[in-house]
Amino acid sequence: MTTQTALAASAAVSGGEAVTFWILAPLALLGAFGMVLARNAVHSALWLVLTMLSLGVFYVLQAGPFIGMTQIIVYTGAIMMLFLFVLMLVGRDASDSLIEVLRGQRVAAIGLGIGFAVLLGSGVYRATEGGVPVGLEQANEIGNVHAIGRLLYTDYVFAFELTAALLITATIGGMLLAHLERRKEDKRDQVATMKARFAPGNYPGPKPGPGVFATSSSVATPARLPDGKLSDQSTPDILPLRELTAEETTLKGTER
């Protein structure tokens, strides 16, 4: 890795680096285009994974092995996985519709996108053209990982801690908003259920069944209690209580 650092510092592009770049750069671009053009949301996510992996290798190539691996572990491994998780729940047939809601927005978007890419690319190119990287070797003197750790916990410790606090707040906020948990006291346990069952006013036994076999074959027919009253507990709540008339219970002559 020391040799790689030296190579990156000397601004000379070695053969291996050039070959890797020219293989992976088209792949990264292909992934980016595929991500935009794919109709299926999961395919879109997979194209983006390709781009992210290529970027990770570029970081390693530029003598930043730690950030390269972090890119792969965090972005490809965790964040894109969560995206996929959600997309899989959405359903595999959910594709983009081809109907344009705003007239001409696709052409406008393509034009503006290309314009933005040209602006950004040319700006970065002009800014870095002919520049010689300086101080890379000094920065990596104690090793890439150690140097990053030292910077994070000395010069940038405030920003680092602040970002951590922000992320924790966002996580806890998300959890509070999305997660609904009843308190332990609010949950009705078995003892409370039994107490309510034997409380005065509640009949603890099983509810009487409807009078299905007595006069008709309808579940709407209520059961008759020993004292002759109709039991409103024997029929479903949505059905009105009514007793069938003699006319309704006589045979209709259809069974012959």
Next chain:
Amino acid sequence: MSPIVLAQDPSLADFGQDPWWLVLIKILFAFVFAVLATLLGVWFERRVVARMAVRPGPNQVGPFGLLQTLADGLKMAFKEDILPKSADKVVYFFAPVISVVCAVTALSVIPFGPMVSIFGHQTPLQVTDVPVAVLVVLAFSSLAVYGIVLGGWASGSTYPVLGGLRSSAQLISYEVALGLSIVAVFMLSGTMSTSEIVSAQGSGPEVELFGLAVPMPGWYAILLFPSFVIFFISIVGETNRAPFDLPEAESELVAGFMTEYSSLKFALFMLSEYVAMVTMSAFTVTLFLGGWHAPWPITIWEGANSGWWPMLWFFGKVIALVFVFVWLRGTLPRMRYDQFMRLGWKVLIPVNLVYIVGLAGFLKTQGWERTDRLIAYGLVAGVLMLAALFWPSRRPQPKPTVQEQVDSRPHGSFPLPPMDLQVPPSPRTKRVVAEREPANVAAGQDSREV
């Protein structure tokens, strides 16, 4: 450890010096090791589980049934390759390939042994090493999820999707615990390169026992025991092995993400599972069990840690760990999914965080004066005790007796049976009957209707 042995430890500068044919030999060796480990691993697992279930296991094909897996693999290759009608064809094809590639590639940074001489070249027995080699293994294990998740999704049916979803949640959760448990190793060894972690475990403190200087192993499994336990639990979850094999729980999801797979694609998934098991075992050996270093009784022999011998110790340790994997599968029932998630998020990760903070404090205070150290420890202990003292706690309500509960019932409640009614003793237990007092069946204080 004698200095001659220490000189065998490769450093990062020893990598990247090999000619191309040597690199090719090493890559080929790692690949062949992975495939052979699968062939023998399946046989090993079946034999061991069979022994645990008092069965002979596969013993017909070849000596001791060694060729059973080969026969099964050949048969599998000639089976019909079924592509479900609703499958996403490209993704369905690539999913097993991703799994295998990730599992095999992680082997490239595992050190198999020290510097050896191959055809006159002094070279370490390891394909390559980088300053972030441990992160490389983690990266590939996090990419391996894609194989499982995409395989489940692309199959286009319900059980595989459920298996894939379970798997993605499982691997993301357990990767956090996994990464945190390695942090302690980084703190002690001061490096992320696998070969340097192994050499950092080469020498441990010597302990005087009965006048004999016994070198304590510098293994992090002993020095960082809590980390080791959490790490091992996490890799069992990470490799989808029992009792954490929820993505392919056969009693719930048929075969989980590989329900629709058949023929060679299914074989690739099987291959990736066993290679991942072996890779993770080798990774554990590297991080916590001293890598290729010989364990204590063997180190009495001077040449134990030089030449090709260390490979033997390394394989021995890996086989022992694979045996533990099989042992777990043979003994433990599968966990329920919510219990599994609770274990990961509410037990392993918090314990790990507290342990890392404690370890950092301990390491930081090592160089201090004795009094300063005691003051620091005392302060921490005092703060903890104060927190425990003022921790808001709810005073438990005194539990009402049965009589109080009966008395508090409003008038008109459903009649209760007498509370002190004893069950009449069984006539068959004559001796007990003689000793027992007669059952109180008379209407007493509690048998009134309330």
